[in-house]
Amino acid sequence: MKRIIPWPAMLAAVVLAAAVIGVAQRTAAVSAASSALQYDASGRLMVPRNYREWVFLSAGIDMRYGDGTAPPTDHIFSNVFVPEAAYRAFQATGTWPDHTVLILENRTGSTKGSINKAGHFQAGRLGLEAHVKDVTRLREGWGFFAFDGEQPSQRIDDKADCYSCHRANAAVDTTFVQFYPTLLPTATRHGTLSRSYLAHERHDAAAHRTGVSGR
Numbered sequence: 001m002k003r004i005i006p007w008p009a010m011l012a013a014v015v016l017a018a019a020v021i022g023v024a025q026r027t028a029a030v031s032a033a034s035s036a037l038q039y040d041a042s043g044r045l046m047v048p049r050n051y052r053e054w055v056f057l058s059a060g061i062d063m064r065y066g067d068g069t070a071p072p073t074d075h076i077f078s079n080v081f082v083p084e085a086a087y088r089a090f091q092a093t094g095t096w097p098d099h100t101v102l103i104l105e106n107r108t109g110s111t112k113g114s115i116n117k118a119g120h121f122q123a124g125r126l127g128l129e130a131h132v133k134d135v136t137r138l139r140e141g142w143g144f145f146a147f148d149g150e151q152p153s154q155r156i157d158d159k160a161d162c163y164s165c166h167r168a169n170a171a172v173d174t175t176f177v178q179f180y181p182t183l184l185p186t187a188t189r190h191g192t193l194s195r196s197y198l199a200h201e202r203h204d205a206a207a208h209r210t211g212v213s214g215r
């Protein structure tokens, strides 16, 4: 005789399976993201060895954020990278999983070299900084690090302007998603843009309509 499973039981089984798969996917995203995150015995962040093989988010050139900063004399590119697992989790949820490491790599912009006649290409590395999400270890869940060569880095002190600028201006979870073109549409779709970023955008749009500069 054919056994018939009552449909409420079947529905419950499907819901349970979906929940288990969801948890498993989130756990996989966190553990894959964790492999990029290594501290030494005294709790300093190690330089992620293969960050150049991660997903490339964007390159800024000569970006200046403060009002009083002098115009650049030499050109600087800033390249941003994130591990693939964290990138995929962001595409699925609109925000970062725990243990995400974002790397900002600064390089000089060169003009003279080979057949180049105009424009700039990237040359030597000037600096390397990290922004890390680690909710159990870091205060407020995120920390900044600046590497000196290949040496591990201490977490930068809370009073540094890294924290205040990112907290006040960054579009998603203290990261500058407004400058990462493959992430901004995802965050917009998921409704994860920060209130301060949205307020700033509204202010700029209003200023544009009335012809007044918003900045």
Ligand code: HEC
Pocket (backbone or CB within 6 Å): 058, 059, 060, 063, 065, 066, 078, 079, 080, 102, 103, 104, 129, 130, 131, 144, 145, 146, 156, 160, 161, 162, 163, 165, 166, 174, 175, 176, 177, 179, 180
């Ligand atoms: C006045 C604002 C400001 C300050 C201060 C600042 N940043 Fe940022 N930061 C930015 C902007 C804007 C970007 C996006 C850069 C790009 O697109 O190249 C960024 C991006 C980053 C990223 C890439 C990941 C992310 O969060 O978007 C890292 C890592 C980073 N900054 C580290 C630091 C560190 C370390 C300090 C302090 C020593 C610092 N920042 C101070 C504005 C700031």
